[in-house]
Amino acid sequence: MKKHLKRFRVRTVTAVVAMAFAANAWAVDPFTVRDIRIEGLQRVEPGTVFASLPFRVGEQYNDEKGSAAIRALFALGLFKDVRLEVSGDVLVVIVEERPTVADVEFVGIKEFDKDTLRKALREIGLTEGRPYDQALADRAEQELKRQYINRSLYAAEVVTTVTPIERNRVNLSFTVSEGDPAKIKEIHIVGAKTFSENTLKGLFDLDTGGWLSWYTKSDRYSRTKLNGDLETLRSYYLNRGFLEFRIDSTQVAISPNKQDISITVNITEGERYVVQAVKLEGNYLGKDEEFKSLVKIRAGEPYNAEQVTDTTKAFIDYFGNFGYAFAQVEPRPEVDRVNNRVVLTLVADPSRRAYVRRVNVSGNNRTRDEVIRREFRQFEASWYDGDKIKLSRDRVDRLGFFKEVNVETVDVPGAPDQVDLNISVVEKPTGSLQLGAGFSSAEKLGISAAVKQENAFGSGNYFGLEINTSKYNRTLVLNTVNPYFTPDGISRAFDIYHRMSKPYDDQGGNYSLSTSGVGLRFGVPFTETDTVYFGSSIERTAINPGTSIPAAYLEYAQRFGYASYSIPLAVGWARDDRDSTLAPTSGKYQRVSGEWGLLGDARYLRANLQYQQYIPLTRRFTLALNGELGLGKGLSGRPFPVFKNFYSGGLGSVRGFEQGTLGPRDVTGATIGGARKLTLNAEVITPFPGAGNDRTLRLFGFVDAGNVYGEHEKFDMSTMRASVGLGLSWLSPVGPLRLAAAIPVRKFAGDRIQKVQFQIGTSF
DSSP states (O other), X not given: OOSSOEEEEEOSHHHHHHHHTOHHHHOOOOEEOOEEEEEOOSSSOHHHHHXXXXXXXXXXXXXXXXXXXXXXXXXXXXXXXXXXXXXXXXXXXXXXXXXXXXXXXXXXXXXXXXXXXXXXXXXXXXXXXXXXOHHHHHHHHHHHHHHHHHTTOTTOEEEEEEEXXXXXXXXXXXXXXXXXXXXXEEEEEETOOSSOHHHHHTTOSOOSOOTTHHHHOTTBOOHHHHHHHHHHHHHHHHTTTOTTOEEEEEEEEEOTTSOEEEEEEEEEOOOOOEEEEEEEEEOOTTOHHHHHTTOOOOXXXXXXXXXXXXXXXXXXXXXXXXXXXXXXXXXXEEEETTTTEEEEEEEEEOOOOOEEXXXXXESOSSSOHHHXXXXXXXXXXXXXXXXXXXXXHHHHHHTSOEXXXXXXXXXETTEEEEEEEEEEEEEOOOEEEEEEEEEETTTEEEEEEEEEETTGGGSSOEEEEEEEEOSSEEEEEEEXXXXXXXXXXXXXXXXXXXXXXXXXXXXXXXXXXXXXXXEEEEEEESSSSEEEEEEEEEEEEEEEOOTTOOHHHHHHHHHHOSEEEEEEEEEEEEEEOOSOSSSOOSEEEXXXXXXXXXXXXXXXXXEEEEEEEEEEOSSSOEEEEEXXXXXXXXXXXXOOOGGGOBOOOSTTSOTEEOTTOOSOBOTTOOBOOBSEEEEEEEEEEEEOTTSTTOTTEEEEEEEEEEEEEOTTOOOOGGGOEEEEEEEEEEEETTEEEEEEEEEEEEOOTTOOEEOEEEEEEEEO
């Protein structure tokens, strides 16, 4: 064949394959390449093409290398056509670039956030500025349909439109017709004998709908939710002795119009088994008695899978305390089907002892590594200690900066006695803008606001600014807290404040009580849950005279002056082992604080004690108890300063009464507070009816009691005010909301009633 112009074109993979069978027709005699030219490039760099060619100038070209070059260029995904032309000893590479995506738009989408969808497409390579790939567009369309199915929108239709525009670009549009969601119309559990079908369906998060379904979406089918409900059902039976319970099948049927869903679960209960005995086998490190004390399974009671799981976990955790990170405990039930008895044998293998090589932290895009690491009590290059790891996880969680905190133990390849700890966190907004309001017959509406940042600049430090514009209480407070002022965990808090207030009175007098000051406090951790606080401040308190000033204020001002300077010393102790600070269900919070007016014009002692307990009654109900006691006493022959009095009534004390209106009154009828205070609260908290097991929306019933007494008065239970009521707590999209409606059940003449109160905040 002569060396005049010869060309061949390959447009598809099929053509490339066919070329192998027609070598004689397309063949080019091998030659030495003198030059390589590239034609057709618009955006792709020439170096990208040259780097993919299997030959260079000065090397020999043949058909095999030509086929390899075409395959390599197509594999880049940048070209929709590639041609090689040979002119003498010059090789010409002619390419036609794929169009690039100019814009991606979504039309008709309401169920999803468009920015989230764009981010998802960007992760698979379908975004502005990237080459357009029909396969990726088809994949995106199918994934979008799948997401709609996951939200019970089975009738959703997705149409992809590709519009060519100038400069070899395309606009990509996904047009969606969402339709109405399919809703669950029927749920049947077939085979239940011991428990009623309604009882079992009550365990499910999925249901046939209720008046609150618009919020919970519990009547929308989700395979993930159904799997979770089936596991709940399985656990319910296994925890009640039905050792051989099984779910035979699950049918999910959808109506022809794709609007109604029917779910049928077929089960076999089996027999109920009672535990006859619990035995230990294997290596328990010579600590058999200690392990036996951890057994939560009791002979003579129905087999309980949860107790078995808790016992094996307790065993593994206890092994971890001695460095055995890979311990295994296997429960082996020996079933006596004749007598419906089971003997449970716990077989232990502690495996090998290990120490922690590294602690790795991930997920903290905002929070600095040191903020997390300084909470860890398990150190690198130390023996693995399960207790310390759990404590470390809890301490990180208690920071309040993260929605999730997980610790994973990972083997180190080639080092059987080493592990790495991977701590992964999911951050949450730690700044808040809080708004509060209260209705009353006198103030109508009082507004308060606060800006707080619990993790300023990711440093773990706290910054807060509080403003209250109430008619009777105006506040401006600025405070900061550095929880690790020293490497040992001693905290430092700095406060600047100005408060102006006056007790309630009907005559609308223009007197006021103002306090300005600056304070410095330190906190010293003595144990993992105990902290002692101490500090001091410099205060100036002024009684500003005006019309209708309470007689008690006027008397104090005439005896000791209208302005008082003091340097109180403060000391306190707090213990907190609650499982959550936002929605606790178990644990205690205890606090004792004291203030001693040692220097200055005001001489006094002031103490406050608080105790909170959260008791899980059932899986859905929690009992919350709170008690608070305040005590004050004047020193050096002086009475307790009226501007240090305790107040009670309203949110945070006795609901059903106006804020701060309980307690002694002077001859003018004004509420002046008192030197002694007692408050008792009890709440029963449960997920809101119709909201399933969602703990972000909770209903609570409460009983409050309390009162304020003068310095020389005794606590008199017969004068305690009391109220009962219902409340709603909701971690709403705009922040925590708390609403309470109370009815006083013990009140006296002159008491001022406030039946409705609420507080709402938002996060950023």
